[in-house]
Amino acid sequence: MIVDDLKEIVGGHSMFAGLGTEFLELVTGCAKNVRFHGGEYLYREGEEANEIYLIRDGHVAQELGAPGQGRMTFQTIGPDGVVGLSFLVPPYRWSYDARAQDDVRAISLDATCLRGKCNADPALGYEVMKRFMPTVVDRLHDTRLQLLDVYGARS
Amino acid sequence: MSTVLAPDPQLDPMVPTLARITRKIDEIPDVVTFEMEADGWSGFAPGQFNMLGPFGVGEIPISLSGPASKRERLVHTIRAVGPVSRALVELQEGAVLGLRGPYGAPWPVERAQGRDVMVVAGGLGLAPVRPVLYDVLENRDDYEKVIVLYGARRPEEMLFADELSTWRARFDIEVAVTVDHASVGWHGHVGVVTSLLRTVGYDPANTTAYVCGPEIMMRFAARALTDAGVAPGEIWLSMERNMHCAIGLCGHCQLGPVFICRDGPVFDWARLRPLMQQEEL
Numbered sequence A: 001m002i003v004d005d006l007k008e009i010v011g012g013h014s015m016f017a018g019l020g021t022e023f024l025e026l027v028t029g030c031a032k033n034v035r036f037h038g039g040e041y042l043y044r045e046g047e048e049a050n051e052i053y054l055i056r057d058g059h060v061a062q063e064l065g066a067p068g069q070g071r072m073t074f075q076t077i078g079p080d081g082v083v084g085l086s087f088l089v090p091p092y093r094w095s096y097d098a099r100a101q102d103d104v105r106a107i108s109l110d111a112t113c114l115r116g117k118c119n120a121d122p123a124l125g126y127e128v129m130k131r132f133m134p135t136v137v138d139r140l141h142d143t144r145l146q147l148l149d150v151y152g153a154r155s
Numbered sequence B: 001m002s003t004v005l006a007p008d009p010q011l012d013p014m015v016p017t018l019a020r021i022t023r024k025i026d027e028i029p030d031v032v033t034f035e036m037e038a039d040g041w042s043g044f045a046p047g048q049f050n051m052l053g054p055f056g057v058g059e060i061p062i063s064l065s066g067p068a069s070k071r072e073r074l075v076h077t078i079r080a081v082g083p084v085s086r087a088l089v090e091l092q093e094g095a096v097l098g099l100r101g102p103y104g105a106p107w108p109v110e111r112a113q114g115r116d117v118m119v120v121a122g123g124l125g126l127a128p129v130r131p132v133l134y135d136v137l138e139n140r141d142d143y144e145k146v147i148v149l150y151g152a153r154r155p156e157e158m159l160f161a162d163e164l165s166t167w168r169a170r171f172d173i174e175v176a177v178t179v180d181h182a183s184v185g186w187h188g189h190v191g192v193v194t195s196l197l198r199t200v201g202y203d204p205a206n207t208t209a210y211v212c213g214p215e216i217m218m219r220f221a222a223r224a225l226t227d228a229g230v231a232p233g234e235i236w237l238s239m240e241r242n243m244h245c246a247i248g249l250c251g252h253c254q255l256g257p258v259f260i261c262r263d264g265p266v267f268d269w270a271r272l273r274p275l276m277q278q279e280e281l
């Protein structure tokens, strides 16, 4: 019953919406519900990227400390978003901090578990990649736009 | 405004009339709003601009940023980026300057009647598109959802922050703001303005969008809207180019076959997209 609920939640998140039952079961096998209070860190820069978070409620700020500038938030991710894409590529390490801006409810996927299942079943692996890649590409575009600093005076 | 003597602009379209600043509002660093009065001023349509000239410095195009329905109101929001704009921003209440206009093709506001209205603005781009919002909110029942997405570089650089908060408190308009980066004390959204498009609910097939901001931001926004299913002919953008005559004579503002001053500055994406791809024309 509890597993069925979890399956529904995972399948209800946009990342896995429409995923076939068999794959959904495999993914849900790596999933658990988690909560973070506002201000709590989901992970810190440099740590091993061993989890992926599918956000259900609340917002997560991705932060970096810049010398002389203090800590900066460069992106926030809200409901139905995903945090922790570093799980996709070696060396599986977080490149920045992720902090709950308010109370956050999420599904945490065990990255080692999911990677293991993807390696064992390339069809699942391809499906998972297909689902995460658009977010990776969106973030790449967003980062480029941010880098261009479009609101500054033209030089 | 009887005390200001103005040359008759009917005689020569390049001769400015005289305008006087009646109120100066400091918005954010380097940005001010002027409320002004000018002889013969009889109103404008949202999206139009005036050529403003502090005497002896030059003349630049500046959009009208106040409500178009209040015909007597003449409001401009200006950012100091170079010699002419800085000279304008430094003017004080009571100062007199040259004004020609209004010029240009307006935002087609009525086109969105019965449809969702999506305003996407970045940086100072909120000023030229603000008259659209005034119009829509004055006739709120004529429209379906009204969504405003606004992006700025940092929280301290958000234009019209008080007005955005007022709109946000209304139940009949959805306002989402974002900044490109912020210190950790900021609890709002961080990310480019186009990322907000992924967080709001609207009916792309029944949406008219008004996009205003830096050109790159507008291109990204127009692409994201088209990808979501908004028709290119329903996405309206306001273009900026250096101008001299503002009346289609000198060619300063040419973009391919169009003159931004005469044919624009507001264009739909269906028309603009091919021109932006051959920018060097």
Ligand SMILES: Cc1cc2nc3c(=O)[nH]c(=O)nc-3n(C[C@H](O)[C@H](O)[C@H](O)COP(=O)(O)OP(=O)(O)OC[C@H]3O[C@@H](n4cnc5c(N)ncnc54)[C@H](O)[C@@H]3O)c2cc1C
Binding pocket: A152, A153, A154, A155, B049, B058, B060, B061, B062, B063, B064, B077, B078, B079, B080, B081, B082, B083, B084, B085, B086, B124, B127, B128, B239, B240, B241, B242, B243, B265
């Ligand atoms: C139709 C139209 C409507 C406009 N509406 C407004 C408005 O409502 N408010 C407003 O403040 N400006 C507006 N502008 C832009 C404004 O006209 C320019 O900022 C102005 O021409 C700059 O002139 P300048 O002599 O001060 O600086 P310039 O000597 O022309 O430029 C100085 C430096 O600033 C850069 N620069 C020029 N324009 C901009 C810009 N828009 N943004 C960032 N950097 C720039 C230049 O590349 C250069 O590096 C509008 C432009 C157009 C075409």
Ligand code: FES
Binding pocket: B242, B243, B244, B245, B246, B247, B248, B249, B250, B251, B252, B253, B254, B259, B260, B261, B262
């Ligand atoms: S500014 Fe002269 S043609 Fe447009």
